[in-house]
Amino acid sequence: MAQSQPPKTGAEPPPRRNDLPPEILEIIWPALQVGGLSGMSGMLIGGFSGVIRSTTPTLFALASGIQWFTLGTTFWASRGFVIHAWGKHKVGPREKVSASAIAGGIGGTAGGLLRGRGNVIPGAIMFALFGATGQMIYNRADARNSALVERGEPDKKNSILNSKWSPMKVLSDSEYEIMLREKLLRVNAQIALVDENIEALRAQERQLAADKRLNDRQDTSSSQDNKHV
Incomplete structure (x- = not known):
C-alpha cells in the first residue's frame, strides 16, 4: 500500500533572494571602489597633516580616511542613482553636469555632517561646485578626444613622441x-x-x-x- 503524504498546511514560501538587483550593484560596487580610493587618499593626507601639526597622526589619518570614504562613496552612488533615474542611455553632457552637481551637494552634506552641523551648507555648496566643474572639464576633454579620433588626427601624446626632440617614437x-x-x-x-x-x-x-x-x-x-x- 502506498503511504499517505501529510497534507500541506499552506503554500510554500518563495525562496529568499539575498542578491541585490543588477542595477543597484552597478551603482553600489563602483561607489565602494571610489570610496575606498578616496579613503586611502584621505588617510595619507591626514597622516601627513597630523605629522605637520604635531598631533596624533594615526587618529588624524583615520578620521580623514573615514570622511573621504564617506564623501567619495556618497558622491559616486548619488551620481549613479541620479543618472539611472534620468535614463542611463539618454543622459547627455549637460545632464551629467547637473547630476554631478547634485551628487556633489549630497556628498558635501554627508561629509559636513561628520565635521559638524555648521559645515553642512558650506560643504554642500563647495562640493556641488567641484562636481559640476570636474564634470565640465571631463566633458570637454572627452569631446576633444572624440573629435580627434573622428578626424583621424593623432593626439597630443603621440605628436610629442613623434617630434624630432623626443628620444622615443610611436x-x-x-x-x-x-x-x-x-x-x-x-x-x-x-x-x-x-x-x-x-x-x-x-x-x-x-x-x-x-x-x-x-x-x-x-x-x-x-x-x-x-x-x-
Missing part, C-alpha cells in the same frame, strides 16, 4: 614589422660571420695538426738514418 604595425625584419637580418649576418670564423679556426687547427704529424715523421726518419750510419 611605431605603426608595419614599421614595427620592418624594424624586426632588419634586426633579424643583422642577427643572421652576425651568425654567418661567427660560422666563418669558427670554420677558419678549425681549418687552422687541422693545418697545425697536419704540420705536426709531418714534423714527427721527419724526425723519426732522420733518427733512423743516424742509426744506420
Whole structure:
C-alpha cells in the first residue's frame, strides 16, 4: 500500500533572494571602489597633516580616511542613482553636469555632517561646485578626444613622441614589422660571420695538426738514418 503524504498546511514560501538587483550593484560596487580610493587618499593626507601639526597622526589619518570614504562613496552612488533615474542611455553632457552637481551637494552634506552641523551648507555648496566643474572639464576633454579620433588626427601624446626632440617614437604595425625584419637580418649576418670564423679556426687547427704529424715523421726518419750510419 502506498503511504499517505501529510497534507500541506499552506503554500510554500518563495525562496529568499539575498542578491541585490543588477542595477543597484552597478551603482553600489563602483561607489565602494571610489570610496575606498578616496579613503586611502584621505588617510595619507591626514597622516601627513597630523605629522605637520604635531598631533596624533594615526587618529588624524583615520578620521580623514573615514570622511573621504564617506564623501567619495556618497558622491559616486548619488551620481549613479541620479543618472539611472534620468535614463542611463539618454543622459547627455549637460545632464551629467547637473547630476554631478547634485551628487556633489549630497556628498558635501554627508561629509559636513561628520565635521559638524555648521559645515553642512558650506560643504554642500563647495562640493556641488567641484562636481559640476570636474564634470565640465571631463566633458570637454572627452569631446576633444572624440573629435580627434573622428578626424583621424593623432593626439597630443603621440605628436610629442613623434617630434624630432623626443628620444622615443610611436611605431605603426608595419614599421614595427620592418624594424624586426632588419634586426633579424643583422642577427643572421652576425651568425654567418661567427660560422666563418669558427670554420677558419678549425681549418687552422687541422693545418697545425697536419704540420705536426709531418714534423714527427721527419724526425723519426732522420733518427733512423743516424742509426744506420
